[in-house]
Amino acid sequence: MSDARSRLALGIAAGALAFYALFYAGDYALHVLTRAGIYAIAAIGYQLIFGRLGALSLAQGCFFGLGAYAAGLGAVEFGLGFPLTLAVGILLPSLLAALIAIPVLRLASHYFALATLGIAQLALLVATNWTEVTGGANGLYGVPPAEIGTASFGHGLPLTILVWACVGLALLVSHRMTAGRRGLAVETLREAPLAASALGIDGAAIRFRFFVASAAFGGLAGALQAHAVGVVSPDVLQFHVLVLILAMTVIGGRASPLGAVLGALLLIHLPEWFRGFADYYLVIYGAALLAAAIFLPRGLAGLFGKRTTPVIERGEAAIPRSPVPLGLSVETVSKRFGGVIALDGISLTLTPGEILGLIGPNGSGKTTLVNLISGIEKPDDGRIWLGGADNTGRSPEYIARSGLCRSFQHPQIAPDLTVLESVEAVAPERESAPERLSEVGLSGRANGHAGTLPPAALKHLEIARALAAGASILALDEPAAGMNEVERAELSALLKRLADAGHGILLIDHAMDFLLPLADRVICLSAGQVVAEGMPRDVARDPAAISAYFGESPL
Known part of the structure; x- marks a missing residue:
């Protein structure tokens, strides 16, 4: 409606x-x-x-x-x-x-x-x-x-x-x-x-x-x-007061103020309407509530429909320069979980416009490192610098507002928001959201719900949200996972355009045919330590990197 x-x-x-x-x-x-x-x-x-x-x-x-x-x-x-x-x-x-x-x-x-x-x-x-x-x-x-x-x-x-x-x-x-x-x-x-x-x-x-x-x-x-x-x-x-308020919220529509009013009107009047049924009115009252919960999952407010957001479809737009080019420096960072050492003295640098690949077998500490950089986890030792400012131990919100945003192995979205609304939610200026979608090639899907996007499009949506939030540095965790060759090529082209515009990109991925041609430098982790670092072709031949993946060095 x-x-x-x-x-x-x-x-x-x-x-x-x-x-x-x-x-x-x-x-x-x-x-x-x-x-x-x-x-x-x-x-x-x-x-x-x-x-x-x-x-x-x-x-x-x-x-x-x-x-x-x-x-x-x-x-x-x-x-x-x-x-x-x-x-x-x-x-x-x-x-x-x-x-x-x-x-x-x-x-x-x-x-x-x-x-x-x-x-x-x-x-x-x-x-x-x-x-x-x-x-x-x-x-x-x-x-x-x-x-x-x-x-x-x-x-x-x-x-x-x-x-x-x-x-x-x-x-x-x-x-x-x-x-x-x-x-x-x-x-x-x-x-x-x-x-x-x-x-x-x-x-x-x-x-x-x-x-x-x-x-x-x-x-x-x-x-x-x-x-x-x-x-x-x-x-x-008494507890029954809370139960009544809870029922009004659920039956009326938990996300709609109008639903709260409708729920209150219904639940206060239902006992009055059914009082004439003497001993049976409570049964009828309960059946009416059950029917509302089953047949109106969005509550009574769902009868009024959900607003849609019109958008002018655009073609692929040129990516503007990074808002404030930032560098990232990680200095001897360590992280322990109980007796397990997840990271042991890791150091790296990322400059504006650079794509830094981070590889290693499962359990090597790649995602833990991104969690530390983005503030989701706090390091036990070491320092993390962003644009010359010490961000060690800062909250994820602070780090994101400082210019570093991340994606997740499994994209986290609000499925009932449209694609455009998903970007508007984090954009300081809502008017910029269509431009961010255009930059990642999602203009044609702007009015669809985010929960209906295929996996590849969800990865692009995560990047669009990061750009809308003002990210200068993007830490991308397995962005090519589940993509076919065409989708990987499109993602690779997008990341190259972002790097050319001055964005620093920390890229984690297991697909070597995707990551190695794209990265400017590569770091290989194993058991929480750096075992190889350098140009992609050199790391790919490094005996320590090969051993980390396959358990033995080549003859």
Whole structure:
């Protein structure tokens, strides 16, 4: 579905909802609609951390409950007005999220889930047992209705309008956080985290920002809940709150703010629609959820389709000069994994415009060396210099932004992004992305999804992304793997053009008929050490290099 049709459908749906609330819904229907709006805000926030980043946080219900308690205590104990209680309800969970983000966001997926679950359970225990502050199991009573100046939003249509105005604000903020290149970078981070960091995307900053924002949305929803109901009890911190928000996000569409709203409307109204079935309504309710999960894998938002990006197809473009020609110097670098010495005192240099081949048998340390150069691993000894600056131990994001990007043996992509969007995700200026695709011969595939590309085209896409990220040096790990002779010839021509334009290229490949004619110099590794170095024809005849590959020297 096109953008115009999506906007039209959204406008019609919003108009129908407003018409229903203004002219048809009774008091109870407005109460249900208000509750749906409150949970929609929490789901929009949860979508940022779970839907966008794929991190299974089990603390969104906790943030919801903390927002409710903060607003309730602010109003009941300190006499704060509604705008201030709303601010406190947002601030407390945001501060908690910021405090725990640095340690928990470093954890692997299942450990992250367990850590956030532990935090949620701790909050529930505090709320239940800190009786003198929270009221314990009885909770807080007498939370006043929302008032702004002389306007009261205690119940009925005014409260519904207030809540859905907050939904609109939440949608706007979420859109600003995920629109355009930011959203493409986030999807790349979720689907290909190593590639994202190697292309300069600051994953740690994005995760922190989205985790705190999800807590803020949860706190806003909880604060509205406190004023809408007038009571805050430990029930708002129970696990079922998180489960409901999670279900709304999945069924609505985990990557769409609109989906979060649709999921909230559906899941809050379903029990009401099926309540007439008495003892069977829970079965029907569960069957409806299962059907939505099976037949709508992209959620309800998938019914609105996915935006496509038009592009003007171009022929192969001339490659511009390297942005800032850089040299690379590796000085006696070593790396150990436990008792295994992966690299032992390796040194090399790479000058602008040079293609340096790196060969050696499996396990010789080639990929480990590229991991060290690109920042994915940290060296135990030695120094790594890029353009005269000491980059030893720097993060992959820093190294990529400094001008060195790498590819991977198995290309890492976000399959649902188009080819053009994959490049736009890392390009400082989105307008340059079509040029980068043209340089590597992928203009004709710009509108196709990256996940549909054949292996050879994926390798070209990796190079296009590196160029878009501003790379002066490219470290390419097995770029010709799986290619036929024609594809290798095309890749070889591309790499020669890049070198002629001033790019330094560190090239790893097992295909000697591809690498040797292309490289200016070759280094051969074996057991983590340099055993041969020099011109390609000399290294190919070197007894130590031959022994490294075949286990014996020629007679």
